[in-house]
Amino acid sequence: MPPWIAGQARNDKVSGFLKIEGLAKTFVPGKPVFDNVSFTLDQGEFVCIIGHSGCGKTTILNVLAGLDQASAGHVFMDGREVVGPGLERGVVFQSHALMPWLTVRKNIAFAVESRWPEWTRDAVKTHVEKFVAMVGLSGAIDKKPAQLSGGMKQRVGIARAFAIQPKMLLLDEPFGALDALTRGTIQDELMSIVRETHQTVFMITHDVDEAILLADRILLMSNGRETPSGYAPGGIAETVTNTLPRSRNRAGLHHLPGYYELRNHIVDFLVSRAKAGEDH
Known part of the structure; x- marks a missing residue:
């Protein structure tokens, strides 16, 4: 065998x-x-x-x-x-499932705030920026999904999933x-x-x-x-x-x-x- x-x-x-x-x-x-x-x-x-x-x-x-x-x-x-x-449990689907009216920063912050509602605004900001940088999207952090390519959207989805530290x-x-x-x-x-x-x-x-x-x-x-x-x-x-x-x-x-x-x-x-x- x-x-x-x-x-x-x-x-x-x-x-x-x-x-x-x-x-x-x-x-x-x-x-x-x-x-x-x-x-x-x-x-x-x-x-x-x-x-x-x-x-x-x-x-x-x-x-x-x-x-x-x-x-x-x-x-x-x-x-x-x-x-x-x-x-x-963090989930990433084939479709990026981002909220189109929110920026990259706010899409990820929404998940982080749901995970740790007691965190301060500065703590959330620092945490979000860390995971956005991890997927190489710091330059696009304040863009909305419509301004991103398909690959960039998937990176946001991955960053969001990792950011809640599942x-x-x-x-x-x-x-x-x-x-x-x-x-x-x-x-x-x-x-x-x-x-x-x-x-x-x-x-x-x-x-x-x-x-x-x-x-x-x-x-x-x-x-x-x-x-x-x-x-x-x-x-x-x-x-x-x-x-x-x-x-x-x-x-x-x-x-x-x-x-x-x-x-x-x-x-x-x-x-x-x-x-x-x-x-x-």
Whole structure:
């Protein structure tokens, strides 16, 4: 077995900073999108989930964020069950979700003031400016979203999520709508910030190279499917451990020993097995 394959996802109870037990979601009776999903994240770990559209990735993230309810199963973070949204979880979506009538500064300040209502105006100002600088937007801090490019808007969203200092960051394809050059630049910035802050991150992506660049582990998710014996729900088919050096960067990624084997394994899953639901 290749060294990066951790094997089939476990269905028994798991432990960790984030603990998902037996998660299921059904929209159409008798045809659950996914069933019996169990996995864990350690504190400071970066985990990506990858799979075809419709397999339930975003639904899982929304359940972790407290924005949706599972049909079955439980989510625990830091020993407490997740039952709704909370400021201990920062979320960044593909759409920037900024308030268009507020400047960059005020968009982030709104979140900071919600997190720490007792802070003085000067404390909020200093905190906001720190995180705006972290994503390289100090020169645009008093601009409104309409004056920003798509990549700049996503940086604001990332700064806002980090500024509330969440215990966990949830990313739903935050770079999917960006051009390749901008996406690569923000990936590098995100990786640098995560390493500096030791942030725990759960991220959805369709981009295999993005997952290999950013993640410590990659969850491969299969689609629900019709079988001769009935309907089989989707789920976590395989967990892949990223064995490439953690100091990797985008420019040198394809030069690292083992990169192509790892990439080919994930692509093979997506092309040949994710929809068929075959075991590896």
